[in-house]
Amino acid sequence: MVKGFKMKLYPGQEAEYERRHRELWPEMVEMIHAHGGKNYSIFLDRETLTLFAYIExxxxxxxxxxxxxxxxxxxxxxxxxxxxxxxxxxxxxVDLKPLFHLD
Known part of the structure; x- marks a missing residue:
């Protein structure tokens, strides 16, 4: 099953958000995997500072x-x-409704 959701950054925090995720704590990785999460990606819309997350x-x-x-x-x-x-x-x-998927 896949989930897509959006979140929002405060202005000027793009680099800090990216830095913190590059240094993601090993305990967080373990928790995500222990709760069935994998293939997790987060994307940034630079114009709106909206984050789009995808996780299986x-x-x-x-x-x-x-x-x-x-x-x-x-x-x-x-x-x-x-x-x-x-x-x-x-x-x-905010959860996003899946509308299309292609393997």
């Missing part, structure tokens, strides 16, 4: 459980100063 997951319920892990909450805290977030510091993320 095994099970939506298992994937969603990753949000409640300590390492994920630490990552949200770490990223909150450079992107739009909810009151719990989770990124404001």
């Amino acid at each position: 997951i095994e099970d939506e319920e298992v994937w969603n459980q990753g949000a409640d892990t300590a390492i994920n909450r630490k990552w949200w805290d770490f990223m909150a100063d450079i992107m739009e977030t909810n009151p719990d510091k989770s990124p404001v993320a």
Whole structure:
């Protein structure tokens, strides 16, 4: 199963967002994989500062459980100063409806 969603950066934070993801903590990688995530990519629309994320997951319920892990909450805290977030510091993320797929 695939998921697509969008998030939004604050102005001037493009390089910092990229830097933080180049240095993604090994514990975050482990958590993503442990919750069925793989083939994860994030793209930036430079004009709107909108991030588009694509990830393949095994099970939506298992994937969603990753949000409640300590390492994920630490990552949200770490990223909150450079992107739009909810009151719990989770990124404001909007799921996108899949309309086309080609293998």
